Amino acid sequence: MRSSRADAKFLVSCLVAAAAILAAAQTPQPAANVLVVTMDGMRWQEVFGGLQSELLTKEAGGISEEAAATATRRFGAASPEERRQKLMPFFWSVIAKRGQIFGDPKHSSVARVTNGLWFSYPGYNEMLTGSPDPRIDSNDKRPNPNVTVLEWLNHRPSFTGRVAAFGSWEVLPFILNASRSGLPANGDGPPIAKPESERERAINEFAAELPPYWGETRFDAPTGLGALEYFRKHHPRVLYVMLGETDEWAHGRRYDLYLDAAERNDRFIRRLWETAQSMPQYANRTALVLATDHGRGDTAEDWTDHGRKVPAAERIWMAVMGPGVLPLGLRADVTVTQSQIAATIAALVGEDYRGAQPNAAPPLDLGR
Ligand SMILES: [Zn+2]
Numbered sequence: 566m567r568s569s570r571a572d573a574k575f576l577v578s579c580l581v582a583a584a585a586i587l588a589a590a591q592t593p594q595p596a597a598n599v600l601v602v603t604m605d606g607m608r609w610q611e612v613f614g615g616l617q618s619e620l621l622t623k624e625a626g627g628i629s630e631e632a633a634a635t636a637t638r639r640f641g642a643a644s645p646e647e648r649r650q651k652l653m654p655f656f657w658s659v660i661a662k663r664g665q666i667f668g669d670p671k672h673s674s675v676a677r678v679t680n681g682l683w684f685s686y687p688g689y690n691e692m693l694t695g696s697p698d699p700r701i702d703s704n705d706k707r708p709n710p711n712v713t714v715l716e717w718l719n720h721r722p723s724f725t726g727r728v729a730a731f732g733s734w735e736v737l738p739f740i741l742n743a744s745r746s747g748l749p750a751n752g753d754g755p756p757i758a759k760p761e762s763e764r765e766r767a768i769n770e771f772a773a774e775l776p777p778y779w780g781e782t783r784f785d786a787p788t789g790l791g792a793l794e795y796f797r798k799h800h801p802r803v804l805y806v807m808l809g810e811t812d813e814w815a816h817g818r819r820y821d822l823y824l825d826a827a828e829r830n831d832r833f834i835r836r837l838w839e840t841a842q843s844m845p846q847y848a849n850r851t852a853l854v855l856a857t858d859h860g861r862g863d864t865a866e867d868w869t870d871h872g873r874k875v876p877a878a879e880r881i882w883m884a885v886m887g888p889g890v891l892p893l894g895l896r897a898d899v900t901v902t903q904s905q906i907a908a909t910i911a912a913l914v915g916e917d918y919r920g921a922q923p924n925a926a927p928p929l930d931l932g933r
Contacts, residue, residue, distance in 0.1 A: 593889040595915030596852035600837060601805040603692070604830050605685065605734070606812030606871060607857045609676070609882040612656070613669045615648025616640040616824060617868075625865035626820030636821045640828075652827055655835035656884065660855070664886025665893045665931060672897035676881045678859055679902050683871050683878035688858030688903060689740045689807070695907035695918060695925025706735070708742045714907040714918050714925075716746035718803055721916060727802040731756065731792035733809030735781045749795075752807075753783060756791020765794060782809040785826065789833040793840060800846055802914070808833070815861060818869045852887025852913040856906055883929075887913060891932035905929050 610617055618641070620626040621633040628636070642648045650657045660666065668676030680687040680697035690701045693713035700710065719728040730741055730750040737752035738744075751758065755769040772787035785808045792806045810826035834855065841847035862868045863877040871878035881903060890913075904926035911918035912928035919925050 596888040596913050597850040598802045598804075598841070598847055599852045599854065599887070599910055599913050600841065601803075601854045601856070601910060602830075602834050602837065603689075603805075603807050603856050603858060604811050604827065605807070605809045605858055606815055606861055607827060607830075607882075608815075608861045608868065609668050609670070609880055610863065610868075611649070611652060611824070611827060612882045613649060613671065614645040615642070615650070615652045619865055620820045620868060622865075625818075625868070627818035628821045632821045636824055640824055652824060653831040655831050655838070656855070659835070659838070660853070660884050660886050661894050663892050664853070664884055664890055665896050665929075666882070666884040667896050667899065667901045667929070668880065668882030669895055669897075670880070672895055674896050674898070675900040676883055677879050677900070677902055678881055679904055682873060683859045683875060684873075685734070685812070685858045686736060686740060691903045692856060692858065692906045693740065695922055696904050704736060706739045708744060709740050710742075712922070713741055713746070714910050715741055715748055715803060715805060717918060717921060718911060718914070718916060719746065719748055724802055724914075727800070728805075729795060729799065729801045729803070730805040730807065731788050731795065732805075732807030733783050733785050733788040734807060735783075737807055751788075751791060753781075756787045757794060768794060779813050782813050785810045785830065785833065789836075793837060796837065796840060797844075800844070803910070806833075806837070815869050820868075850888060852885065852890065854906065854910055854913070855884040856903070857881050857883075885909065885913070885929060885931060889913065889931065893932065901929055902926055 616636060621636060640648060640651045642651055667674055678688055680691045682702060686704045687701045690709060690711060691697045693715060694711040698711055715728050715730060718724045728748055730737060730748060732752040735753040738750040741748050741750045743750040756772050757765040757769050760766045760769050768790045775784055796804055808830050811823055814823040814826050838853060841851045859871050860878040860880045861871045862875045867875055905928060908918040908925050908928040919927065
């Protein structure tokens, strides 16, 4: 028989264990993995409002009446809510319900770039390092002097060799300083570095057969296919995919193809997410971050453009979903900056980026 003193001791240890379990239940576990996808120069106007009918003309959107009719059939609807749902169905049916979305001016939600330059390299640098850097003032292929959150994570013990990036822009390896960081960072050429399977060889063949339409940016299809194949085969804990077509079609004043690219990007993001949910290492243990490098002009004339002469390009959007992110949907009455994305990526997987990079902006407050 146990003494009453032993019983009391046993009871206390039971209570301590129960309290620990309760505390663990209340502190959400961070995600084990994080997927980051950016859509280059994707405007908040379409993210939150879908198709903008004033751009469906030859002059503003560079499209024929026939193309305008097709775009209206695919993406047209009476309300902005219906239009955005048609343009980005995964974003609005899944992320808006289970995650958080920042930057909708209608809800006093401000998301902005802080580098003051409003073009790509300074934007990606701000987003991935956590602070703007005036030295990054061109899109030239110069190795980034700064350490990105991807490089930093790759030096964390349980992430080493498990961080990778795929992009549609040949500057990506320079932004990540691939020669220093050692990160696999594919931004042009064959998407699969060492093809072994029939499918991997087919992806590289397909990529090689596409026209080099923009030169430094390739179509998003080979980028996405390469990233998905890498994801399935190598199981990175951190995967970054930099999509590029939205920016290029917009510069080319092809509003119909800009919308088409946005819809295909949304489909890719769904595919990436669903692929993650189909693998035990990722299912319910993976966070998703979506963002853009800059906004664009707000008028029928300058919606195609961004950069120093287009201050409207300061306004952006971003979205996050995954373990520890409360399902608050469209965030209202809040101001966030592009520089917060770096620490957010780290925080989602339980890492403190600011501890190492005190200049970095704090992670987004996601109600964790
Ligand atoms: Zn651009």
